[in-house]
Amino acid sequence: MHNVYQPRRDVMKTAHSTATRKWPATHGLATYNFVPPTAEVTRLHQHISSLESRLEQQAALIATLAEKANHDSLTGLLNRRGMEIALSAAITNYKRYGHNGALLMLDLNHFKSVNDIYGHAAGDALLRHVADGLRETTRSTDALCRLGGDEFMVFLMEASLPHALLMARRLRTWLEANPCTYEGTKLCPHISVGIAQVSEAPAMPGLVELADMRMYRFKQAIKAIR
Template identity: 40%
Template sequence: MKILLADDEPIARTMLEHWLVGWGYEVTLARDGEAALQALKDDPELRLLVVDWVMPKKDGIEVCKAIRNGPQEPYVYVVLLTAKDDKSDIIAGLDAGADDYLVKPCNPLELKVRLRAGRRVIELQEQLVKARESLRFEAMHDSLTGLLNRGAVLEQLTKELLRASRHGAPVALLMGDLDHFKTINDTHGHVAGDAVLRETARRLKAGVRAYDSVGRLGGEEFIAVLPECDAKTGLAVAQRLCRSLAESPTTVGGKPIAQSISIGVAATDQYGPARAEELVRAADAALYRAKHAGRSRALLAIDKEFEAVKEISQTIPASLPAE
């Protein structure tokens, strides 16, 4: 594990470095407080710090305060070394942000076990960060497909529309629905149906740009938010996605299962400034036409669908259907 040793006194620094290397640490040296803070900034893997109180430029107390006033992740565990042994000094050091405090000259075994305790704290903090990231991911993503879930993708649509209104760039919305998915479930079973949903999600994600947002609304319904994309380009993307789904089946248990998708497209360069629910309704109307036109195709929302959306928006509160 990497460790930063900050001490301006050459003999003490050499002795401490010898101990730390012998205990298996990869040691970075700093001769003053400013150098210590720069080393932490340059290398985020430095999570353990042994720092002397009395140093030039910035002392150990100032270093502790700077660390605690900066980014809280990744957490840096600080052991403060000093010849000061008054209780008020110990309190001042801990209050400045040190995690532990050792009086010089320190016992090497005591320093070793205190650093071991510091490593445990760091490991626990890393576990907490991973758990929090996992919870955040689960809160925003569909558990079956790994795509954004309904709430997250509609929130992203709202953000992109706000950004577009500021910068004048178009946003295209694709609403997709797998064709005859109930038949797939009834014929091949729900395990196969889940496999088709996962493969559909994979192909949809692979068929758009890295900064586009793809989500699952629920069941066999999918949505894609394409920023800086006009209606013509959005329709071309949707047609490409339809071909991607129809051209090759999903293989489950050695058996091919054919699938296709119908997609409705609506874009702000057709409609003008729009709320998320208005664009969703327009794309959904185009999807409905695509289904009735024979499925496995993409259609663009037309003027009368946008006009119907405007009429609805004027008569009912702005809200999307509940999940």
């Protein structure tokens, strides 16, 4: 990898050599030694330090923009773009090494009613609460995403179907035990979940569509029961 600080080391080395070397010069027929002024070397040091500071600021800005580009501003989870990057890497990992994983598509039931009755601020609070629940019930290696609206996705690294089902139950239990409180009102979200493993559809469109279809069937089954 190219070292952005190497130019400074080279210039500093040259500056030091220049500052300490005696340079022969002629004035008419006489020869004398010339030592570069210390002020000029100091100015060069300051200029290089200023350039380094600008580089660090630009690197920090680029990192911040990249973070915002891949994350949902409301919940802090990955957004659709960030999740696509994570899924692409997971599918490649499966094809190369056979490491399976499970994609969970989640949808909040009756979320529109929360917005209609309590307002969009309450809906936003509920979405952030669900995001907290996902963080509490998954591993640090798993990818968490808010697609938009009340839809979420979770990719469990190297997870079997029983593991994925266990995670879904764990999330439901967490949400039931920890309702979202908004201005004194307790909001208890219920979720519909669809699960698909990478081995069933080792391509991004197919994997997402399979999980989404199963989530939709789950939601319809709940409506039929009620």
